[in-house]
Amino acid sequence: MSVKTPSVCEQKTYELIFNSHSESLRNFIYYKCGDLQQAEDIVQDAFIKLWHNCAKVLFKKAKSYLYTVAKNAFLNEVAHKKVVLQHRVHLVKDSTNETPEFILEEQEFMLKLKRAIADLPEKQREVFLLSRIDKKTYSEISELIGISVKGVEKRMSQALIQIREKIGDI
Amino acid sequence: MEKHYSDETFLARWISGDLSKEELEAFKKSKDYEAFKNINKGSQKLMVPEFNKDTALRKIKNELHIDKEDKKVVKFVPNWVYVVAAILVIAIGIFNFVQSESHYNTGFGEQLTVTLPDNTKVQLNARSHLDFNPKTWEDQREVRLNGEAFFDVVKGTTFKVLTHVGVVEVLGTEFNVIAAQNYFEVQCHEGRVKVKSKTTKAVTLTPGKALRVVNSEKQEWTFTELKPSWLQGETTFREAPLVRVIKALEDQFKITFDASKVDTTQKFTGGFPHKNLKTALKLVFTPLNISYIIKDENKIILVSKDNK
Numbered sequence: 001m002s003v004k005t006p007s008v009c010e011q012k013t014y015e016l017i018f019n020s021h022s023e024s025l026r027n028f029i030y031y032k033c034g035d036l037q038q039a040e041d042i043v044q045d046a047f048i049k050l051w052h053n054c055a056k057v058l059f060k061k062a063k064s065y066l067y068t069v070a071k072n073a074f075l076n077e078v079a080h081k082k083v084v085l086q087h088r089v090h091l092v093k094d095s096t097n098e099t100p101e102f103i104l105e106e107q108e109f110m111l112k113l114k115r116a117i118a119d120l121p122e123k124q125r126e127v128f129l130l131s132r133i134d135k136k137t138y139s140e141i142s143e144l145i146g147i148s149v150k151g152v153e154k155r156m157s158q159a160l161i162q163i164r165e166k167i168g169d170i
Numbered sequence: 171m172e173k174h175y176s177d178e179t180f181l182a183r184w185i186s187g188d189l190s191k192e193e194l195e196a197f198k199k200s201k202d203y204e205a206f207k208n209i210n211k212g213s214q215k216l217m218v219p220e221f222n223k224d225t226a227l228r229k230i231k232n233e234l235h236i237d238k239e240d241k242k243v244v245k246f247v248p249n250w251v252y253v254v255a256a257i258l259v260i261a262i263g264i265f266n267f268v269q270s271e272s273h274y275n276t277g278f279g280e281q282l283t284v285t286l287p288d289n290t291k292v293q294l295n296a297r298s299h300l301d302f303n304p305k306t307w308e309d310q311r312e313v314r315l316n317g318e319a320f321f322d323v324v325k326g327t328t329f330k331v332l333t334h335v336g337v338v339e340v341l342g343t344e345f346n347v348i349a350a351q352n353y354f355e356v357q358c359h360e361g362r363v364k365v366k367s368k369t370t371k372a373v374t375l376t377p378g379k380a381l382r383v384v385n386s387e388k389q390e391w392t393f394t395e396l397k398p399s400w401l402q403g404e405t406t407f408r409e410a411p412l413v414r415v416i417k418a419l420e421d422q423f424k425i426t427f428d429a430s431k432v433d434t435t436q437k438f439t440g441g442f443p444h445k446n447l448k449t450a451l452k453l454v455f456t457p458l459n460i461s462y463i464i465k466d467e468n469k470i471i472l473v474s475k476d477n478k
Binding site for chain 1: 178179180181182183185186202205206208209210212213214215216217218219221223226227229230233234
């Protein structure tokens with residue numbers, strides 16, 4: 001019996017797991033369904049389930065347990081509606097010295113980009129956004145989704161091509 | 171543009187900075203490069219709405235009813251429980267290893283089908299006991315039986331039925347065994363069965379042949395049923411001593427007989443159904459000219475009419 005491995009049933013450990021995984025899990029589900037409220041509900045349910053099963057889930061396995069539970073919840077509950085992502089755009093400071101035309105053009109471009117991303121198939125969108133927003137490496141993404149790194153790279157490339165085609169030439 | 175499509179991971183590798191120098195140089199010269207660069211740049215400006223961890227965690231805690239007033243670490247299961255559980259598991263493990271036998275019992279009027287590790291089917295009649303060791307099953311196919319059972323043995327190495335009154339040895343057949351007090355009966359339904367009781371020499375039975383040893387006395391006969399009748403809800407006898415019939419009635423209906431006033435060595439040929447005690451009693455005792463008095467719920471006194 002290794003007393004050293006932290007038990008998920010201990011509140012401190014549980015909170016540690018929550019703090020390190022809840023946000024990326026929320027984003028992950030959000031990229032899938034595009035509904036923030038739904039994503040957060042799924043995350044909440046996954047963590048509640050983790051607590052109820054804390055005796056059965058090893059600390060090391062907690063992350064993959066959460067992702068599996070959340071993915072299943074997504075597949076079971078979410079009616080696959082047309083997703084609309086509502087990204088907030090960074091205030092980019094170095095754009096202040098740009099001309100008004102340029103800023104307008106860029107805003108238009110961002111709008112097109114968001115629409116193109118929202119139109120991506122779910123599998124491509126989650127890879128693309130996990131990589132570009134959450135800055136996850138391909139191998140991290142492959143672990144989360146449960147496919148090979150090569151598969152992630154393919155989806156990433158397909159996503160880029162799709163977006164490129166949607167946006168057209170600027 | 172088309173050449174980037176041919177390599178399925180090209181753009182992904184470009185994003186992660188894993189293109190070779192030559193690849194990157196060539197890509198930079200292509201007319202699509204600017205567009206992809208803008209997409210990459212633009213997408214990195216995107217962000218998701220903020221996630222308020224504290225609020226989310228508080229919600230979950232409310233849902234779970236933990237951490238409401240004090241911040242004490244609440245443990246659902248204290249540590250000593252794990253220790254006790256571990257000791258129990260180990261103890262059960264050792265017990266199983268030493269005991270490592272599978273036991274099957276049937277009560278009054280019950281029947282049970284047991285499938286052995288090699289798919290051999292054993293059907294246990296009422297008030298019978300069967301055990302075997304699954305650990306050594308591959309080396310020796312051996313079961314111990316007390317009571318009555320029908321065996322459908324899968325072909326293979328020698329299959330042995332050990333009883334306190336004798337041994338049955340086969341290679342793969344169907345047969346019925348009764349092992350009771352001073353009573354040993356084997357009926358062969360298929361294949362060849364070698365029977366050796368404690369008091370007699372080995373006998374080989376072929377299909378349709380049966381053997382019975384009662385108090386060291388051997389009797390052989392032939393029969394025509396394909397399966398023992400008890401599997402169809404009826405127990406039949408052929409020149410069986412009455413004591414055996416009484417035992418079968420007791421096992422089936424959970425009753426006891428007082429047979430001190432009758433001759434229990436007399437032979438009986440016939441049968442009784444398992445469903446109805448009244449019919450069973452009538453069918454067995456009327457031909458033998460024995461009257462039966464139901465004393466209370468489970469006790470029946472037998473009186474011979476001839477003695478009157």
